[in-house]
Amino acid sequence: MNLHISLPTQKPVVAVKPNAIQQVAPGEIICECSGFMRGHGTYIDKGYIVASVAGVVERVNKFICVRPLKSRFTGDVADVVVGRITAVQQNRWKVDVQARQDAVLHLSAVDLPGDVRRRKTIQDQLQMRSIYVENDMISAECQQIGDNSISIHTRLKYGKLNYGQCITVPPSLIKRSKTHFVELECGIDMILGNNGCIWLSPSTPSDSKTTASSNPQEEEEPQEGVISTETRLNMARVHNAIVILAKRSIAIHSSTIKYVYNLSIKLELHPKQMMQPQIINLLTENAAAALELS
Numbered sequence: 001m002n003l004h005i006s007l008p009t010q011k012p013v014v015a016v017k018p019n020a021i022q023q024v025a026p027g028e029i030i031c032e033c034s035g036f037m038r039g040h041g042t043y044i045d046k047g048y049i050v051a052s053v054a055g056v057v058e059r060v061n062k063f064i065c066v067r068p069l070k071s072r073f074t075g076d077v078a079d080v081v082v083g084r085i086t087a088v089q090q091n092r093w094k095v096d097v098q099a100r101q102d103a104v105l106h107l108s109a110v111d112l113p114g115d116v117r118r119r120k121t122i123q124d125q126l127q128m129r130s131i132y133v134e135n136d137m138i139s140a141e142c143q144q145i146g147d148n149s150i151s152i153h154t155r156l157k158y159g160k161l162n163y164g165q166c167i168t169v170p171p172s173l174i175k176r177s178k179t180h181f182v183e184l185e186c187g188i189d190m191i192l193g194n195n196g197c198i199w200l201s202p203s204t205p206s207d208s209k210t211t212a213s214s215n216p217q218e219e220e221e222p223q224e225g226v227i228s229t230e231t232r233l234n235m236a237r238v239h240n241a242i243v244i245l246a247k248r249s250i251a252i253h254s255s256t257i258k259y260v261y262n263l264s265i266k267l268e269l270h271p272k273q274m275m276q277p278q279i280i281n282l283l284t285e286n287a288a289a290a291l292e293l294s
Contacts, residue, residue, distance in 0.1 A: 024051040024066060031064065039065030073099045073171045073195040075150050079142040080180040082166060082197035083152075085132050091125055093132055095140070098171065098195045101148055105132075109143065109153035137161040139191050139199065157181070161191075163227070164201030167239060169246040171196035175253040182254045186234040186261070192253065200238055202231050236271040237261055241283075244274065248284040260287050 024030060030042065030049045038044060041053045042065060051057075055068040075081070075097075086102055087094040094102040107120050110131060132138065138160055140152040154160075174194055182190040183203060191199040241260035245252050260283050264274050273279055 022057045023055070023069075024057055025054050026051055030057060030066075035062060037063045039063055041066030041068060069172065070170055071172075073097060075099060075142045075145050075195070077142055077145060079194040080191065081140050081142060081152060081195040082161070082191055082193035082199045083138060083140065083195070084166075085134055085136040085138065088128055088133065091120075093128070095138065095152065097140075097150065097152070097193075098168065098197060099150055101150075103140075103142075103150040103152050105138075105140065105152050105154065109151070109155065111155050111159070132160065137164075137166060137199065139193070161199055161201065164189075164199055165235070165239065167198045167200065167242050169196050169198065169242065169252060170249075173246060173249065173252045174198075175251045177253055184234075184238065184258070184261075186238070187231055188235055188238050190238070190254070190257070198242055198252070200235055202227055202235070233271055237264060237274070240264075240271050240274040244280050244283055245287065247280060248288070250284060250288055256287055260284075263287075 028051050030051055033044050033047055033049050036049060038049050041051060041055060042049050043052050044050070049064055051066045053066055053068045055066045058065050058067050073081075081097045081103070083095040083097040083103060085093050086096050091107050093105040095105050097103045107124060107128060112118070112120075112124065113131070138154055139158045140154045141158055142150055143153045144151040171194065174192055174196060176194065177192075180192040180194070182192065184190065187203045189201050189203050193199070238257065238261055241257050241264065242252060244260060245256055250256060263283055263286055264271075267282075269279065274283065
């Protein structure tokens, strides 16, 4: 066997541009450290700022960091999240939001039953399980971001989620938009959580939504059999459209989901047929082309 051994060569320095999207691999030199400050995902080696993770270079003035392509949810203030209650503790709940640690939901950050706005007392602490218990799904908003903690609240339109399904995708695929509460024409409501959790549920009448928004903890349970077969098929079709986009790492927002959903109807595909490999390639290629044109 013939072996060819060459001397090591220095990697070229990446020219950091403020508005350009630049991807780097671990160990790749980004720039000289003189005049710049290094951030997360970087380290200094022999006078150069080097990437320690695979991701996209982000520059804010003289501050340079690398945002990983895949990572746990870190969160920003006002991010919409969908999470699961993991523990009920004194004066607070622990919520799994796909972050490095569970988020904290304080008793003072929830609306009491009856939409009562007052100072929480010891009696309210004893009644915490009447609001949320373990394994309850909730929608919330990030209120405060710490070094290793996330504080959330469930006031106003946020609260307990019932009678739906949760889909988990990489958080980097969720595109930020003005609203993350989407009502589809097929009768399905979506909550696109910035933490990568997407909640699907059947749409409710507008009059009942007004009542539920004023008191999200006191939602009436629907009668048995109210969810029709057509609604279930529509929900399965939306679910498969989201899974297909996640498989091909395509940005997930209302436009791309509606495009894949409508294309599957146009091709007269059953929701089960959407998960076939050749169908996935057909749907994602058209979705990616439409995304580039937009």
